[in-house]
Amino acid sequence: MVQLVMVAGPAGGDRLDILSLVLGASPMVMGVLVLLAFMSVASWYVIGSKALFLSKAATESARFQDAFWKTPRLDDIWKITQTSPPSPVSEVFRAGYTELAKLRKRSEEQDGQAGAGGPPAGETHLGDIESIQRALDRARTAATTEMESRVPLLGTTASAAPFIGLFGTVWGIMNSFRNIGAKGAANLATVAPGIAEALVATAIGLLAAIPAVMAYNYFSRRIRVISADMETFSSDFLNIVRRRFF
DSSP, X not given: OHHHHHHHSHHHHHHTOHHHHHHTOOXXXXXXXXXXXXXXXXXXXXXXXXXXXXXXXXXXXXXXXXXXXXXXXXXXHHHHHHHSOOOHHHHHHHHHHHHHHHHHHHHHHHHHHHHTTOOOGGGGGTTHHHHHHHHHHHHHHHHHHHHHTTXXXXXXXXXXXXXXXXXXXHHHHHHHHHHHHHHTOOOHXXXXXXXXXXXXXXXXXXXXXXXXXHHHHHHHHHHHHHHHHHHHHHHHHHHHHHHHHO
């Protein structure tokens, strides 16, 4: 009981202060804490930048789709994309429209050749729709890849940080038992610093992992929603192209 009072006094309280525990940690535990701090800072950077990026992507995509369905001519929509901020859906449109413009130009050249005794123009239309479809797919894949960039870091932090913190915990407990064996006494003053050091590593591991896993799940859902919008728009654009040009 006397030992408990001594540890709980001012000197013991200073010794078990969080900052003192971190600064006085063993080299191995200090390395674990530095690694966890780096992972936490990197995760928060990704969370902040990706939240802004996905919010802007969703807003601009919705704005573009609203303009797309209100504008009857594809040429006018192309002009809108040149003056508006880029978005995943607008980039898909730009890829499809660019491919369509190339096909229309080639079709006009082949019509002239057909009039001069060249091959029939209808034979050159085979595979044109597939070309536009591939252009849309490439743009959709590129946009999805850009949205998913750096998000795996959150998943890695969410899954690895608790185990890294647990490693620091185990190491701190091992040091506590070593101190007990070296001093030959199992009192609170001998055991408390090592246990507290171990718990600090666990706490920092959880602080790094919890925001990361929540952000990872949230961003994954947002990316799936925007990807579904791109896929739906690709199908609609392809249907419009079929009706108007083929």
